[in-house]
Amino acid sequence: MASETYTIPFQKITLGDLSVVGGKNASLGEMISTLTQFGIHIPDGFATTANAYRLFLKKNNLEGALTDCLSELDTKLFANLDSIAERAQRLILNAKMPDELRRSFALAYKELCDQYVREVDVAVRSSATAEDLPNASFAGQHESYLNRHGEDDVLWAVQQCYASLFEARAIKYRIDNSFEHLKVALSAGVQIMVRSDLASSGIAFTLDPQSGFRNVVAISATFGLGENIVQGTVNPDEYIVFKSTLKATKQAIISKKLGSKAKTLIYEESKTGKTTVNIDTPDEKRIRWAISDSEIEQIARWALIIEDHYKAPMDIEWAKDGITETLFIVQARPETVHSAKNPYQRTEYELTNRGEVLAKGSAVGSRIASGIARVILSSVNANKLQPGEILVTTSTNPDWDPILKKAAAIVTDKGGRTSHAAIVAREVGAVAVVGTGNATTSVQSGDLITVSCSEGAVGYIYKGKVDWKEHSIDLKAIEKPKTKAMLILGDPDKAFDLSFYPNDGIGLMRLEFIINTAIRIHPMALVKFNELTDEKAKAEIAALTANYDNKEQYFIDTLAEAVATIGAAFYPKDVIVRMSDFKTNEYANLIGGNAFEPKEENPMLGFRGASRYYNDRYREGFRLECLAMKKVREEMGLTNIKLMIPFCRTVDEGKKVIALMNEYGLYQGKDGLEIYVMAEIPSNVILAKEFAQIFDGFSIGSNDLTQLTLGLDRDSSIISELFDENNPAVKDLIASVISTAKGQGRKIGLCGQAPSDYPEFAKFLIECGIDSISYNADALLTGMENMVKA
Numbered sequence: 001m002a003s004e005t006y007t008i009p010f011q012k013i014t015l016g017d018l019s020v021v022g023g024k025n026a027s028l029g030e031m032i033s034t035l036t037q038f039g040i041h042i043p044d045g046f047a048t049t050a051n052a053y054r055l056f057l058k059k060n061n062l063e064g065a066l067t068d069c070l071s072e073l074d075t076k077l078f079a080n081l082d083s084i085a086e087r088a089q090r091l092i093l094n095a096k097m098p099d100e101l102r103r104s105f106a107l108a109y110k111e112l113c114d115q116y117v118r119e120v121d122v123a124v125r126s127s128a129t130a131e132d133l134p135n136a137s138f139a140g141q142h143e144s145y146l147n148r149h150g151e152d153d154v155l156w157a158v159q160q161c162y163a164s165l166f167e168a169r170a171i172k173y174r175i176d177n178s179f180e181h182l183k184v185a186l187s188a189g190v191q192i193m194v195r196s197d198l199a200s201s202g203i204a205f206t207l208d209p210q211s212g213f214r215n216v217v218a219i220s221a222t223f224g225l226g227e228n229i230v231q232g233t234v235n236p237d238e239y240i241v242f243k244s245t246l247k248a249t250k251q252a253i254i255s256k257k258l259g260s261k262a263k264t265l266i267y268e269e270s271k272t273g274k275t276t277v278n279i280d281t282p283d284e285k286r287i288r289w290a291i292s293d294s295e296i297e298q299i300a301r302w303a304l305i306i307e308d309h310y311k312a313p314m315d316i317e318w319a320k321d322g323i324t325e326t327l328f329i330v331q332a333r334p335e336t337v338h339s340a341k342n343p344y345q346r347t348e349y350e351l352t353n354r355g356e357v358l359a360k361g362s363a364v365g366s367r368i369a370s371g372i373a374r375v376i377l378s379s380v381n382a383n384k385l386q387p388g389e390i391l392v393t394t395s396t397n398p399d400w401d402p403i404l405k406k407a408a409a410i411v412t413d414k415g416g417r418t419s420h421a422a423i424v425a426r427e428v429g430a431v432a433v434v435g436t437g438n439a440t441t442s443v444q445s446g447d448l449i450t451v452s453c454s455e456g457a458v459g460y461i462y463k464g465k466v467d468w469k470e471h472s473i474d475l476k477a478i479e480k481p482k483t484k485a486m487l488i489l490g491d492p493d494k495a496f497d498l499s500f501y502p503n504d505g506i507g508l509m510r511l512e513f514i515i516n517t518a519i520r521i522h523p524m525a526l527v528k529f530n531e532l533t534d535e536k537a538k539a540e541i542a543a544l545t546a547n548y549d550n551k552e553q554y555f556i557d558t559l560a561e562a563v564a565t566i567g568a569a570f571y572p573k574d575v576i577v578r579m580s581d582f583k584t585n586e587y588a589n590l591i592g593g594n595a596f597e598p599k600e601e602n603p604m605l606g607f608r609g610a611s612r613y614y615n616d617r618y619r620e621g622f623r624l625e626c627l628a629m630k631k632v633r634e635e636m637g638l639t640n641i642k643l644m645i646p647f648c649r650t651v652d653e654g655k656k657v658i659a660l661m662n663e664y665g666l667y668q669g670k671d672g673l674e675i676y677v678m679a680e681i682p683s684n685v686i687l688a689k690e691f692a693q694i695f696d697g698f699s700i701g702s703n704d705l706t707q708l709t710l711g712l713d714r715d716s717s718i719i720s721e722l723f724d725e726n727n728p729a730v731k732d733l734i735a736s737v738i739s740t741a742k743g744q745g746r747k748i749g750l751c752g753q754a755p756s757d758y759p760e761f762a763k764f765l766i767e768c769g770i771d772s773i774s775y776n777a778d779a780l781l782t783g784m785e786n787m788v789k790a
Contacts, residue, residue: 006052006101007108010045010191021047021187022127027332028189035309040302041328043192044115045122046108048158050129050185052101056162060095063182066166070181073171079383081168088166097155105158106151109190121149121193123330124157126164128186142170142186146225146276147193147267154190161188169401176405194330197266197276198322200290201226202236204299205335206307206314209426210364210417212338213496213569214313216254217241217300220416221290223281224264226317231397232415232422233278235259235435237290241300242568242636250637253296254564255492258547259416261286287546291320298327306332313339337426343500344475349454350778352469355462358443359411361436363452363459364422366497368468369409369431370450373443390451392443396421404430409451411439411461433459457493473781478502481787483765484772486574487780488751490514492562495569498777502784505573506566507774508644508699508751511580511625514562515590519555520544523621525592526551537592544591552624559628560636567638574642576676576699579625581646583608604713609647609678614656626664633671644676644699651687654694668696676747680704685733688740697747698737699774702754706730725754726761738768747771756783763790 013021013029021029025047032042057063066088073084097105113119126142143164145157164170165186174181194201202221207214222229222236229236236259246252261281268277291299299318306329307314317331349368374389376382382403385391391407393400395414404410404424409431412421416435425432431451433439439461443449450466453459484504489495490513515523521541525532529551532538545554567575583603587593596617600606607615613622632638643666648654654677658668661675668675677684677691680701684691688698702725709730712719724730734750741748749772755762756779765773766787775783 005049006055006104007046007048009108009111010042010047010189013047019129020049020051021189022050022129022185023333024125024127024331025187025189026127028191031306031309031329031332035305038302038305040305041326043123043194043328043330045112045189045191047127047190048101048105048108048188050187052104053162053185053187055098056095056101056159057182059098062091062095065091066182070171075175078172081172085166085168085171088171089163092163092166093159095159097159102155105155105190109151109154112190112192116192119150121147121195122154123189123191123193124148124154124161125189125191125331126161126186127189128165128170128184142167147197158188158190162186173401191330194319194321194328195323196319196321197225197264199320199325200224201317201319202229202290204303204314204316204318206303206316207335207338208240208496209335209338209422211496211500212341212343213499215243215571216496216568217243217246217303218417219296219299220259221296222259222261222264223285223290224266225276226319227276228263228265228278229416230420232395232412232419232434233265234261234263234416235414236261236416238416239296240565241296242564242571242638243300243304244568244571245637246297246300246304248637251293251631251635252300252637253293253561254568254636255561256289256296258287258289261290262414289547295320295327302329310334337423346473346475346500347470348473349452349468349470351452351454352467354460355450355464355466357460358449358463359433359436359439359461360458361412361433361439362417362422363455363457364417364425364432364434365453367431368450368452368454368466368470370448370465371408373411373445373447373449375440375443375445377440390449392439392445394440395419396424400424409433411436411443411451413437413440431459433461436461456491475501478781478784479788481766481784481790483770483787484749485780485784485787486576486749486772486774488774488776489566491517492565494777495566499569501777501780503570503573503780504772505570505640506575507749507772509563509566509575509577511559511563511578512582512586514559515580515582518562519558520591521555522587522590522593522596523555523624524596524618525590526555527620527624528596532592532595534592534595537595540591555624556628556631559625560631563628563641564632564636564638567632567636567641570640571638572640575638575640576642576644577629578644578646578678578699579613579622581609602713604707609649610645610653610657611647611649613645614653614660619660622660623664626661626666630665633666633673639671639673642674642676642696644678645695646678646701647680647704648677648691649681649683651690651694654691658694678704679737679748681708682733685737685740688737689744692741692744692746695746698741698749700734700737700748700750700752702730702734702750702752705733709733725752726758731764734765735768738765738770742769749774753779755786756780759786759789762786766790 010029010032015030018026123146125144148157205218219239220236228234238257240255241252242254263278264281313335315335371390375392387406390409392411412434450462486507488508490510548554584597585603588597612618674696676697677695678701679698751774
């Protein structure tokens with residue numbers, strides 16, 4: 001029909017129409033025409049064409065007026081950018097929609113209404129394209145107009161989209177990217193409205209947006225409209241889904257982090273028409289997940305289909321309709337930041353001292369920056385930011401884009417790892433800490449501060465200039481030794497990033513870090529929650545487990561997700577998980593712990609390791625640990641997880657623990673389950689042959705073995721100089737246990753600092769025939785170098 005010159009139904013649009021309808025609408029049409037057959041729900045609609053936009057300019061004689069207006073722009077300091085943008089937009093908004101466009105747009109909207117047998121609500125979204133560069137993204141530069149209803153409302157929204165081509169940020173973007181203003185055209189996508197204001201919405205990346213790790217789908221979710229996530233107005237829920245086990249139809253959600261979701265963006269009818277308003281999210285909703293587990297996995301499955309179709313990592317927007325309870329994909333574009341980077345080329349940053357912490361939040365990237373803080377609460381005052389300063393603000397949106405390249409770092413009170421500030425920081429290579437909660441009040445304009453993202457998932461803002469060192473590494477160029485080089489790791493937030501390092505898996509994953517930082521509650525306080533007499537501890541536990549009727553399940557799920565994250569990062573390589581090895585004084589520090597831990601004179605040699613597991617004081621706590629590991633291996637399908645028992649004093653104790661693990665559903669040998677023992681007590685070495693009949697392998701704990709061989713307390717500063725793994729007595733025991741293990745056909749490795757500190761110690765281990773050596777991340781490369789030399 002004739003109207004197709006100016007409008008095209010989405011069903012007839014493909015990626016080949018980029019120059020006609022822009023990237024956003026071409027992508028929507030491509031998905032509707034090719035992916036709905038796979039069950040993906042995508043709201044239908046139509047796109048106005050670039051020709052329609054050019055006709056609009058021509059009929060209103062706007063080319064000359066816009067050229068004259070933009071010629072007055074100060075392109076050095078951009079001091080008059082806002083006023084020029086306002087004039088240009090007024091020219092378009094005051095123009096008349098030509099009759100042929102009005103008829104064409106009205107007919108396309110009527111046909112959409114006829115299709116649904118009602119006058120439909122629609123979203124009208126801008127999709128820009130350039131004549132000479134039709135695939136330019138222009139992402140986030142132009143406006144969308146939601147919940148439009150009726151012919152006049154829709155036509156006015158299209159005209160507003162045209163005007164948004166001359167938003168200040170869009171003008172600056174074109175100048176930064178060398179586009180001629182009038183060679184860029186705009187297509188408006190008119191799409192059936194998804195009522196996510198009544199449900200939830202969010203973003204999905206088909207890689208980890210922090211590290212670029214490709215084998216996961218990272219999903220953010222909040223209640224209400226998705227602009228709150230994009231603009232960083234809320235701290236959303238964050239979910240990680242592992243692709244390999246999703247494809248194998250296992251329970252693939254390996255991480256769930258509850259966001260505060262303090263605001264909900266909804267529609268509101270006012271005297272001036274339909275608008276959006278941010279309301280406070282009720283307290284009872286904030287502690288609920290924004291979507292269910294089945295919905296998380298549904299979005300992830302769709303994301304995989306979309307990624308496979310485009311043959312590239314994708315940045316996807318999704319929404320849930322609160323009326324029909326149906327999920328929809330509303331946008332998809334190739335991810336352009338991490339997929340374009342080489343994850344093996346690294347600059348390592350390391351603080352050499354630390355200062356007073358002013359604020360902390362989610363780290364974006366792994367760098368460090370220092371500079372003068374500039375606290376700016378509105379983009380209206382953005383020009384106050386000078387090049388090289390650190391922007392401290394509540395949150396950012398695309399209006400901030402023209403000045404963000406100036407910032408040495410970005411710090412926000414609100415927002416998560418997929419907020420606008422985080423995404424822009426990655427694009428421009430700035431350091432960012434988002435979601436601090438208090439940076440705009442704890443940091444003063446003019447203060448010298450240091451922003452550090454080099455310490456894991458948590459980013460810190462330090463007072464003053466803090467010193468650091470940096471060096472470049474090509475991880476691909478590092479020579480790997482013949483003996484396995486493995487990592488020691490406890491923090492799941494570092495797992496994806498460290499997976500790019502040369503490694504043979506995880507030789508030691510300590511559960512203590514996860515219990516201490518993620519769970520925080522003594523497991524027996526969860527088992528016996530109703531018997532607790534400490535009301536303060538009880539209140540803290542109730543708050544942390546608010547989403548759980550069964551308090552024990554909180555421990556099982558949280559521990560399982562942390563272990564699964566590390567298991568997924570290094571899949572299918574072995575990840576050896578050491579069951580908990582807190583001492584009594586450390587366990588007592590957990591919430592509710594005092595009620596369950598005895599006071600000991602020497603906790604290092606007391607109630608720890610295997611002895612706890614079958615003792616009535618802790619047996620039920622060990623059950624929770626086992627159920628978490630069973631969930632990871634069986635329900636989540638991560639059979640690369642192997643288990644290890646610490647501080648096992650006697651052979652009989654080893655047998656008791658294995659029997660107890662069987663009782664709790666962990667069967668040695670089932671689906672390749674191997675159970676190792678730490679060789680850290682002289683008895684483990686002396687009776688290594690007997691221990692080898694029970695366990696599948698050994699891991700030498702050189703710290704405990706050294707202290708118990710030499711009879712010293714490694715925490716004592718008075719005799720600390722006597723602590724030495726190179727002592728002949730210690731080395732004799734190590735050589736002996738390696739020899740016995742090899743003779744019994746058992747695997748044996750060592751976890752400790754010595755092989756990286758002392759090249760001769762690495763040489764000694766390799767000459768003994770050890771199978772693997774495990775290092776902390778900061779010592780891995782030095783340790784491997786020592787191994788290669790050996």
